[in-house]
Amino acid sequence: MVSSATEPHSAEGFATNGDVRIHYRVRGSGPAMLFLHGFPDTAETFSAQVEEFARDHMVITPTLRGYPPSSVPPAVEDYAFPLLVEDVAAVLDELGVEQVTLLGHDWGGGVLQVFAAYFPERVKGLAILNSPIVQRFDGLIRSDPEQQRRCEYMLPYLDYHEGDEKNIAHITRTIRDADWRRHVADYLNRSPMEGMLNYYKAGGYPTPPYDLAQALVIPPQKAPVLVVWGLEDEYFGLEVLDAPWDAFEDGYRMVGVRNAGHWVFRDQPDVVNAEIRSWLGTVLGESAA
Structure with missing residues (x-):
C-alpha cells in the first residue's frame, strides 16, 4: 500500500477473486464511490473525477481483469458477467x-448495472456514463439496422487471437483528447489484448444474425440512477436510452451533454462533474465539502 500525507489519502493494492488479482487505487475519504472503466481504457481515465470527488469521498478506481496490472486470465469463460461482478465485490470487501x-463507462457501466441489479443492498446509487442500458440494448440490437451498423466496429474483436494485428489507431480513433489517445495507444501496445477482447466474446455480444442473439436478462435497478450521455456518441444511438422506466424502479435522472462523444466524462469533465455532484446532493442526500 502507498499513501501520501500531503494530499488526500491515497492507496493502491490488489483484491483477489479466486486466482485473479484485481488492481485498484483509492484516493480520499468519506462516502465510497467506485468508477469502473471500459474498453479501450485504463482506470486513470477518470482523473478529473478523482480530483473532484476525492475532496469529500473515498474514490475507488479498479482495473478490470484482462487489463494489466490486473490479472489476464486466458480463457473466454473467465470473462463471464458473474465473475466480473465478483471482482467488484472483491474490491469492496x-x-x-x-x-x-x-459510476461506470462502456463495459464498466455494463458490469456495474449487473452488479447493482443483483446486489442492491450494497448500492447507494448508480451512474451510467455512455454505457447502454442493458435491458434496452439487447432488444434494440435485434431490430434496429442503424444500431446494428454502429456495432459493426466490434465484429473484428470477436475474431482476435493472441499475436494478431492490434489495429490500435483504429481502436482509439474516437478518443478526442489527443494526449489521452496517445496514452491509451501506448498502453495497448505494451499490453496483451486478448483478455480485453474476451469481454465481447464472453458477454454474448450480439452478432449477425442478430435475431438469434441471446439476451442478457437482469432485474430492474432498485437504486436511484443517473444517466449522463455524450450526445455525439459514435457507437450507440439515443434509442438505447428509450423506455428506461422498465429498468429503473427507484427513478432516474437523464442528462444529455453537448459537444461530447463516447468519452463524455473526458470531453466535458466540468459539466459531468457538476451533474454528478448535483445528483449526489439532491438525490442521494450528500453535501459537498
Whole structure:
C-alpha cells in the first residue's frame, strides 16, 4: 500500500477473486464511490473525477481483469458477467466497503448495472456514463439496422487471437483528447489484448444474425440512477436510452451533454462533474465539502 500525507489519502493494492488479482487505487475519504472503466481504457481515465470527488469521498478506481496490472486470465469463460461482478465485490470487501455509489463507462457501466441489479443492498446509487442500458440494448440490437451498423466496429474483436494485428489507431480513433489517445495507444501496445477482447466474446455480444442473439436478462435497478450521455456518441444511438422506466424502479435522472462523444466524462469533465455532484446532493442526500 502507498499513501501520501500531503494530499488526500491515497492507496493502491490488489483484491483477489479466486486466482485473479484485481488492481485498484483509492484516493480520499468519506462516502465510497467506485468508477469502473471500459474498453479501450485504463482506470486513470477518470482523473478529473478523482480530483473532484476525492475532496469529500473515498474514490475507488479498479482495473478490470484482462487489463494489466490486473490479472489476464486466458480463457473466454473467465470473462463471464458473474465473475466480473465478483471482482467488484472483491474490491469492496478488500476495502471494507459495505455500500457504494457506482459510476461506470462502456463495459464498466455494463458490469456495474449487473452488479447493482443483483446486489442492491450494497448500492447507494448508480451512474451510467455512455454505457447502454442493458435491458434496452439487447432488444434494440435485434431490430434496429442503424444500431446494428454502429456495432459493426466490434465484429473484428470477436475474431482476435493472441499475436494478431492490434489495429490500435483504429481502436482509439474516437478518443478526442489527443494526449489521452496517445496514452491509451501506448498502453495497448505494451499490453496483451486478448483478455480485453474476451469481454465481447464472453458477454454474448450480439452478432449477425442478430435475431438469434441471446439476451442478457437482469432485474430492474432498485437504486436511484443517473444517466449522463455524450450526445455525439459514435457507437450507440439515443434509442438505447428509450423506455428506461422498465429498468429503473427507484427513478432516474437523464442528462444529455453537448459537444461530447463516447468519452463524455473526458470531453466535458466540468459539466459531468457538476451533474454528478448535483445528483449526489439532491438525490442521494450528500453535501459537498
